[in-house]
Amino acid sequence: MGNSESASGLCALTKVCLAYRNGELSGNLHYENPHDDVDAVRDGRIEVVHENTPFKRRFAAVNSFSYTGPMAHVLLKGHYKEKIYKKYTANIPYLVNVSSRNETGVHRMFEIVAAMPIDAEYIGLLHNIHKIETPGHTARGFIILGSKLEGKNEKTCVLSKSIQHYKGIKPPVCFMYSGMGSQWCKMGADLMNAPIFSAAIEKCHKVLEPKGVNIVDILTSDDQTIFEDIINCFVGITAVQIGLTDILRALEIVPDCIIGHSTGELGCAYADGGLTLEETILSAYCRGLASKKTEVIRGAMAAVGMGYNDV
Structure with missing residues (x-):
């Protein structure tokens, strides 16, 4: 394998591990004849592997000797399992x-x-x-x-x-939680394949079910009118944010800052531990219920995608 100095032992260990996996030892390249002074090789007591050779995956010894100092010996016992x-x-x-x-x-x-x-x-x-x-x-x-x-x-x-x-400077990690208007039909359907996300949604479902709200259906239904009910908008957005936050926590991704807009402030409260899952999803439900039941003068709002200079 050539002289890799302090890494030579690791190279040899890797070669044996590959032999365990593949069932054969890789031959040494460019080997033709032994040195005249190596009696054990010349008379056959030691054989140099010069071509790929079947390996029975039993015991193997790895020796590492180096002029620069690092020396090691390890005895390996083969373990093989079929890759599925x-x-x-x-x-x-x-x-x-x-x-x-x-x-x-x-x-x-x-x-x-x-x-x-x-x-x-x-x-x-x-x-x-x-x-x-x-x-x-x-x-x-x-x-x-x-x-x-x-x-x-x-x-x-x-x-x-x-x-x-990578310049050696760790960029800040920011969690951003969107507000009303970020919902869309079946927005949680694919995410339900993630066990952590689906577990969070199941917890939300148990909280909302007594209220007559089926959060799983809200997130996975192909009904294009499902978000015409403002309660579904509030709980749908918040439930997705709860599930995604749980995934980020499981990945041990810790934010440097958290930003939320409108109902996204509930996602912020859940992310920083200010509210529990139950409190967060119930707050979303109550906010939606208040918006739906309160007798107010109906108005309208337009969201215009224009930059500051255009305005």
């Missing part, structure tokens, strides 16, 4: 974050994960590696993977990807 790509199934896209010393390295990782079937274990391994801050990795990016049917087979497809140069 469909063991972890999800109907949602997969986000993969990677970093490297340059953009070429990030692009290469993108090519690898996009060319193989979606492997939740492999993606989890990448997450564990790249969640650790690596100062020399100034190229950082993400890729979002999905799957589509081609005939009878599923093929990995790239939904989005981006690479940026």
